[in-house]
Amino acid sequence: MASSFFTKIPSLSVIFSIYTSLSAFTILFRTILHEILPAKIRDFIVSKFTDCFSSYFSSSFTFVIEEHCDYVINQTFRAAQVYLPTLLAGISTGSLLVSSSDLKNPTAKPNFGIPVKAKITDEFEGIPLEWTLHSEKDTIPPQNRQRRYNPEFHEWESTIFQHHTTFETLAMEPELKNSLICDLDAFSKRKDFFKTVGRAWKRGYLLHGPPGTGKSSLVAAIANHMNYNIYDLQIQSVKDDAMLRQILTMTENRSILLIEDLDCSGADASCRNEDKVDEERGQNQNKEKKKKKKDPDQVTLAGLLNFVDGLWSSCVEERIIVFTTNHKDKLDPALLRPGRMDVHILMDYCTPTVFKKLAALYLDVEEHVLFEPIEKALLEVNATPAEVTEQLMVSMNPDVTLKVLVEFLQTKKLTKDNDSVDSEIKEAEA
Known part of the structure; x- marks a missing residue:
């Protein structure tokens, strides 16, 4: 067994001959690479060899920190947002994100941020790090998403839209359903018409009726039918008209702006609870509620109308605005006219x-x-x-x-x- 092993070992002359051939091939290859091939082709070949072998010998590792984890805010992402602006000196690109959130003070100090795809060099305990910000548009396939405004961080928080209600499964009077579908389809095909008559490409719907009659399900059916995102805004959480302007300018085309319980705006959350109690006792009529003084810092009717009619609505396309209310009679008539709320839909008791x-x-x-x-x-x-x-x-x-x-x-x-x-x-x- 041992003698057989030693007889298979090549002689020293054979090994030297192989080494000489490899050396000659290497010298020839380098000559061709540097003197014959153009620099761009040479760099391409070298990069391919580097990519091929680096995966086997590279010691680098990538950590992915997503903005949301299980549909809630990822606090690690928040921490990175606070930390990275302190490293702007190490940014690899010549661009910088500059913004201001104080609309009442034009001279306020601007905020600096990291542009998408910009790289920042960093070091931790002698280990080199490289930070890169990626947009969800680059990594997530298009799909309906629901966004709720977070007043604490002054931004829309995004989650995957998981409401499965469609017009096929929606329990609604057939005539009313078919009429609404036709209205939506006509709206989506009339871009040129709106442009010709000089009007913003938007449509307003008012859903009114008692609680529990399917207003939220109808909004979901509209979103699924149109393949739109939903911006769900609790207007009670908006501080004033200036903040409302900031919030609305952060929304996108092909979306639904949903403002629920419009009759409760400016009031506390007990408004909805009172409605439920009234409904259970059958005492909705002839009941007076205490009137509360409106906080001067809250959103005003004039402020809301300005954004429905004004510059914001002219800067977006294919936008649907949906207001819901349990008491249509409590709304200011200025909100109800065509051009603001084009279609009024009564969501009534079960038939x-x-x-x-x-x-x-x-x-x-x-x-x-x-x-x-x-x-x-x-x-x-x-x-x-x-x-x-x-x-x-x-x-x-x-x-x-x-x-x-x-x-x-x-x-x-x-x-x-x-x-x-x-x-x-x-x-x-x-």
């Missing part, structure tokens, strides 16, 4: 047609012996689609679920009758 759509969607049934008493009850009592949906999710068994819904509507009707009797007694005593 027999809407109920059948919900039953088909949640129970996969189109006919049942209990449909008739349910439809009759829905004409006698006010039940929101949200309330009906809650009962339809009790069980996957249609017999059990529809029976529960019948009992729910009967209880609701009994409560309504008792309230009517009590009201008549109080009026008689008065």
Whole structure:
């Protein structure tokens, strides 16, 4: 075995001959590389060899710090945002991001930031580091996204839009649904028309009706139908008109600006809670609420109208503005005129047609012996689609679920009758 091994080892002369041949080839290759090939081709070949072998011998490592982690703000990203502006001396490009967020003070000191794709050199405990900022547009495929304004950081926070409601699954009166779809499709095809008549390419929708009637689901269906992003703005969190201007100028084309509970703007969050209590007790009418003094620093009606009509709306294209409210009668008439709110959509209580759509969607049934008493009850009592949906999710068994819904509507009707009797007694005593 040992003798066989030693007999296979090449002689010294053979090894020397191989070394001489390799050396000659190397010298010839270098001569061709430096004297025959142009410099650009030479650099290209060298770079390819470097890239090929560097992956096996490179000691570098890349850390990816995303702005969002599991749809919430990544605090490591925030820390990097604060730290990197202190290293502007090490920026590799000749550009610098300059901004100002103080609209009330033009002489305020500007803020400096890092442009996209700019590289910054750094060092930590003798280890060289290189920072690079990448835009999500370069790394994330196009998709619907929902953005909510964060007043703490003065920016829109982005999350993947995961509301699956479409016009196909939306429980809504067919005539109203078809009319809305036609209006949206016509709007999306009329860019040249808006340009010709000198108007901003935008459309305004007002969704009004009791809580739980599907206003948010309708907005989701519009977004999915148009393939638009949604900018969800809680106007109560906006400090003043100047901040509103800053917020709106940060939005993009082909998007929906959603301002919910417009009737509660300037009031505290208890406005919505009061509506729910009123709805449960059936005492919406003849009830007066305390009026509160408006903070002078809050967004004003004039400020809101200026941005719906003014320069902001003229600087964007294919924009839909959606206002929602539980009380249309509380809104200033100036907000309701065409050109601001072009289409008013009443999101009302559940009807027999809407109920059948919900039953088909949640129970996969189109006919049942209990449909008739349910439809009759829905004409006698006010039940929101949200309330009906809650009962339809009790069980996957249609017999059990529809029976529960019948009992729910009967209880609701009994409560309504008792309230009517009590009201008549109080009026008689008065």
